[in-house]
Amino acid sequence: MIGLGHYLILASILFAIGLVGVIRRKNLLMLFFATEIMLNAANVAFAAISSYHNDLTGQMFAFFIVAVAASEVAVGLGLLILLYKKYGSLDLDDYTMLKG
Amino acid sequence: METFAFYFLAISITILFTITVWSKNILNAMTALAAGMILISGLFFILRADFLGVVQLIVYVGAVMALYAFGMMFFDATGTVKEKNRPNFTVLLLGVLTAVLLVGIFTAPTLINGVPSFYPEMAGATNPQAVGLVLFTKYLVPFEVAAIMLLVAMIAGIILAGKKMDNSISRMSEEELKAQLEKDSK
Secondary structure, three states: OOOHHHHHHHHHHHHHHHHHHHHHOOEHHHHHHHHHHHHHHHHHHHHHHHHHOOOOHHHHHHHHHHHHHHHHHHHHHHHHHHHHHHHOOOEHHHOOOOOO | OHHHHHHHHHHHHHHHHHHHHHOOEHHHHHHHHHHHHHHHHHHHHHOOOHHHHHHHHHHHHHHHHHHHHHHHHHOOOOOEOOOOOOOOHHHHHHHHHHHHHHHHHHHHHHHHHHOOOOOOOOOOOOHHHHHHHHHOOOOHHHHHHHHHHHHHHHHHHHHHHHOOOOOOHHHOOHHHHHHHHHHHHO
16 A cells, blocks of 8 residues: 655655756756646645545645646746747856846 | 556656656657656546546646647757756755755655644545535635636737747748847847
8 A cells, every 4th residue: 555655755756856957957948847847746745645634625736736837838938939039049048148 | 556556657757757857859858748747647546636637637738738839839949958067056055955845745744643634525525526616615716816817827928929920030031030130129
């Protein structure tokens, strides 16, 4: 029988993978992918605790996380398309004009 | 059976997401991410969160990944991504913070033993029915706020991506592109 700890360990492993991606990648699109991984890891933890604690609140939070992720992608991808049209690159190292 | 399903899904998801993070090709990363999201919905079905699993499939795999796939049209996604990485102090700090976070995650289940559950699974109701009952009574205001947020995001996405859609840079000739760039820089 699988315990709650298994799911939480899986969720933290996935979150760590996403965090490594955010730190490591320099491509803006890859950063978005890593963010999605982190949001999904949080969803797994929420669903697992909701199931083992016999409480629907965790699933409710997971739904709102899904909604936030969807709107984040819509706005973020629009911004990425604008950036790519203007500068022709998605590399973070090309966007250092705010450096003093 | 449940044990086998969990380990199969867990190992596959970990491998697929690792590919997403390490891949040099955007298309490979996107495909691995989509596959991993499909398998995560399997985890939700094991946890008896049926409705969440279906939402995961429809919203993440159906909408979000399709949006990324369409977004690929605007980017040069065929080549490999060139990145230069250098280790620095921030990585170290974030690593320590992650370790603290993981300790918090693992000690959290010991704290929830005495907590009463607000909305327990209702007897005789399937998971989608129970979710509907709780979502449209106790969480109605956050639900409406989320609806407004999605509307705002939709309008923002249309306005941001649709700006100057009539003159596409990739289909201009060199001269037209130069004229356009000069006009933009003014």
